[in-house]
Amino acid sequence: xxxxxxxxxxxxxxxxxxxxxxxxxxxxxxxxxxxxxxxxxxxxxxxxxxxxxxxxxxxxxxxxxxxxxxxxxxxxxxxxxxxxxxxxxxxxxxxxxxxxxxxxxxxxxxxxxxxxxxxxxxxxxxxxxxxxxxxxxxxxxxxxxxxxxxxxxxxxxxxxxxxxxxxxxxxxxxxxxxxxxxxxxxxxxxxxxxxxxxxxxxxxxxxxxxxxxxxxxxxxxxxxxxxxxxxxxxxxxxxxxx
Numbered sequence: 001x002x003x004x005x006x007x008x009x010x011x012x013x014x015x016x017x018x019x020x021x022x023x024x025x026x027x028x029x030x031x032x033x034x035x036x037x038x039x040x041x042x043x044x045x046x047x048x049x050x051x052x053x054x055x056x057x058x059x060x061x062x063x064x065x066x067x068x069x070x071x072x073x074x075x076x077x078x079x080x081x082x083x084x085x086x087x088x089x090x091x092x093x094x095x096x097x098x099x100x101x102x103x104x105x106x107x108x109x110x111x112x113x114x115x116x117x118x119x120x121x122x123x124x125x126x127x128x129x130x131x132x133x134x135x136x137x138x139x140x141x142x143x144x145x146x147x148x149x150x151x152x153x154x155x156x157x158x159x160x161x162x163x164x165x166x167x168x169x170x171x172x173x174x175x176x177x178x179x180x181x182x183x184x185x186x187x188x189x190x191x192x193x194x195x196x197x198x199x200x201x202x203x204x205x206x207x208x209x210x211x212x213x214x215x216x217x218x219x220x221x222x223x224x225x226x227x228x229x230x231x232x233x234x235x236x237x238x239x240x241x242x
Contacts, residue, residue, distance in 0.1 A: 022088025
């Protein structure tokens with residue numbers, strides 16, 4: 001009844017699995033912007049609509065619709081947005097509103113990109129992304145051979161802060177190091193110190209074992225590329241391939 005009778009125009013979007021909550025939040029923000037009027041929120045298949053607290057920063061959350069129907073109106077055009085779990089939306093309207101339906105989906109995707117709250121933060125990737133409240137460590141407090149310490153810093157934080165310069169010489173903006181040693185030799189402390197200095201650099205942590213689904217590694221590096229400049233910290237990398 002909300003859309004009336006007649007043919008429909010439909011447009012769907014499925015975000016990468018790790019961006020499911022970001023999509024829910026971006027849709028909420030776009031439909032709350034000037035020009036939109038919220039009419040109602042309904043459940044799917046005679047159930048109640050399902051909302052979830054979406055972390056948008058280390059200590060911030062917003063309640064967002066994850067499963068349900070959002071009925072909105074924009075400049076006299078009525079649209080129904082279906083949320084079918086995190087990561088998928090479908091926009092439905094009358095056939096003559098096809099242009100507006102496509103524009104809404106594109107606006108949501110653009111908002112996700114421009115306001116991605118994971119960019120430049122310390123995060124962990126497992127089945128989804130979570131913010132990481134890592135303990136702050138002063139780099140100067142690290143007790144390590146001076147040359148080795150400088151080499152680690154120059155090939156991580158220092159490298160990323162000078163990407164534009166190294167690209168002038170045709171050097172690919174990629175670098176990797178391996179920290180090896182017995183437990184208790186300071187590997188984790190070094191990583192925490194690097195995170196503490198990584199201003200405006202996305203830091204992504206993960207364990208190399210227990211998280212390796214079929215697409216995990218490709219998702220991990222796709223996420224890092226999207227949130228670049230970024231550093232991936234893989235613990236126990238020797239477990240990969242075993």
